[in-house]
Amino acid sequence: MFMRRTAKVLATTRAVLAVVFLLAVLIEPTQPARAGAVGLAILAGYMTLAAALVIVAWRSWWYDFRLAVAVHVIDIIAFVGGVYFTEAGNSDFSSPFMAFAAFLLVSSNLRWGWRGIAVTALALLVANTAAGGALMMLHFNLDIYRFGRRQVYMLLLSIVMVWLSGDGRLSRRVELQDPGGVPGERRLRVLAEAIAEIRNALGAKGVAIALLRNEEPLVEIVLDDGTSTHVMAAPGDLSDDLALGIAPVMFDTVRRRRIASLPVAGMAAWTGRISVPLADHCGISEGIIASFATAAGPGQLLAWGMRDLSVDDLPLVEAFAREVGLALDREEMASLSREAAVSGIRNALARDLHDSVAQFLAGTLFRIEALRRWIREGNDPEGEIDSIKQALRREQVQLRGLIDRLRRGEDGDRRTDLAEELEALLVELSHHWHIDTRLDAAMRPLPVSIELAYELRQLVREGVANAVRHGHCASVTVSIIGEAGALRMQIRDDGLGFATGPDPLRPRSISERVEALGGRLEIADATKGVTLDISLPARMAA
Structure with missing residues (x-):
């Protein structure tokens, strides 16, 4: 569950770092290295802020997201202040430098990806260089070797994390399980199994999938909130919304809040009136919705009732929506393949029946008419009747061979x-x-x-x-x-x-x-x- 609770993990880690740092400074007799009373007051204030941010992260996904940039700036300021108040001539491990630097880089990666890491790393390098220069100008005792070494460490750590994040190695992937059955004949089963799997993965109370098929005006809705439902909704706002296709959105229609995952800009938040027709149909006001495309038409995946709803759930719901679309496309392709195979068999059977049975019957009618004229002329019909009987027997053998081919196929x-x-x-x-x-x-x-x-x-x-x-x-x-x-x-x-x-x-x-x-x-x-x-x-x- 922690993989989907980035904000809560970061807030808790920040609070633990603040507490440990304050305790270390109080216990260490040589700390704070300078401006003791002011340094302790600032560290105590930062610890109080960190504790408040834990409460925010655990109670409101909206404010946690909206405050993320401001809190990150405060963390960087706390980093620079920590270096100033604790840096001494022969201290290495009593400084919060490496711990805070690693925390800030990891935090920026989890929230904003490689761009966040790059900006944070640049800010840390500039701020730390400025702080070191200020200490030297004020003639404080500063170990230049240790200072330069830690700058290089932080630079290397930033480069590695930017590469890992940009390479997509930390991205999350999902894969729906195969529901079993005959491909092409299990569309509703695929949807039902996918919904059950998504509910379990998200810890959601309910999941709904809406589909607008290109050749039909109605909207197909498959819903599971403890009770499975499959209905066809009349065209209207829901069909219009499906046709538009929207970015993955976490929404709260009562408080008029939403956070969307945009392709280029990344996460973005808005306030104002929100219309989510599928959520209205399901009778819910808060959740996450993502669009997906299929060969048969557009669709939407809606999940709600997740415990501790978080922006971490946005890319996960988006990934599940994409997998649902791919699963439906596979079913559509399998169905088309089966129809093409059946059509081919039907056409081949029609040709076989036309070229054998139909033509033989036509020939038999031709012979019977000739036989009638033969009898009218007073000739003996026995020979021709025997000949027709033999032909019928041969055609019966041919027809049985055709049936046998259809039953077991031909041995090539x-x-x-x-x-x-x-x-x-x-x-x-x-x-x-x-x-x-x-x-x-x-x-x-x-x-x-x-x-x-x-x-x-x-x-x-x-x-x-x-x-x-x-x-x-x-x-x-x-x-x-x-x-x-x-x-x-x-x-x-x-x-x-x-x-x-x-x-x-x-x-x-x-x-x-x-x-x-x-x-x-x-x-x-x-x-x-x-x-x-x-x-x-x-x-x-x-």
């Missing part, structure tokens, strides 16, 4: 002979559509993965079906050409070709499937027939 390491697969398919399509088919494959065997063989079979099925149904072709030729590790397939028919027009149509299913494979589709529409020229990259052909 298994390979098959593409020429053999396409040859068997063309025989089947020849019987089904009553056309002549031929495979032209210069390379045999032509081993490819099971996955690629399936995709090419679907392309051929769709290409042949289109050629028969729309081009009214009598024959189709499929050519397989291997080119330096790549694969090229041509589907040629002798049909009527595509309908003429300013924007010639492209076969949608074939185009989508070739694009999904990373290949290229070119269409040559001749006087008689169409040629589909499909080129696949080497990585697919391997």
